[in-house]
Amino acid sequence: MSTPMRREQRGLVPELFDWLELPFAALRPPAAQPIKFEDYIKDDRYVLRAELPGIDPAKDVEITVSNGVLTVHAERRDEHRDQHRSEFTYGSFTRAVSLPPGSDENDIKATYDKGILEVSVRRAGREREGKRIPIESQSRQQKKS
Template sequence: MSTLSLWTRRDPFAEFDALFRAARQPRGFVPAAEVERDGDDALVRLELPGLDAERDVTVEIDGGRLVVRGERRDERTEERDGRSLREVRYGSFRRSFGLPAHVTADAVTASYDAGVLTVRVAGAHAGSGARQIPVTTGTAAIEQPAA
């Protein structure tokens, strides 16, 4: 036999949790990104339509991370009958991606074409292939490396 309850106990922290989650939601413009492997290189593409890449976008290496930041500006001043509908987001954005320790700024190039920023990180996957580790059997002890 199972018991079914027709009421739910109210969580006193539910409203606080909802407010906290809402505060952590990104506001403004957050560009879509994709990361893919191209041989030993990593390609990061961000959709940035309508931006002036030279004026509004910065690509840099900071603390072992690839950081792309910028701003989509709303420079329109006209209004029509006092009404407007906006589905395009404006504002500052920042996206960051972890990098292997061996990557330097010299390995990074960026280009912008048809609203897409493409960042190539040369050699990001170099030496990252799988390596098989031999497994010993029996009572053989694992040797500790010399200190």
């Protein structure tokens, strides 16, 4: 069993409390999102990939977009079996992600293969470059008056 690494050193006392709390960690709801995302830009498309193993995408996944926000809603249904133990997560899961500027909400494609949902959105144009705003000095304005 591996132990998560810490990014910051908080001192000995808080670390001791973490060790004491460790046996009870399984009783808390998971802090991580049940749908894991990764995204990147490929050619002229924004690509979002989601891990969704063990679902039927036709029945159990809904993808919506509104006002620049892409939402993935999925449901993993519990299969009743005579099982001794299950660490699988069942139920409804929803995650939303803001689309990059310039995304075309009318050109979205989704595929599902081997437990991975892939959604791609065409980027309509390049992001506008920022405009530099000149700063006027108060002393210059007073001289003009």
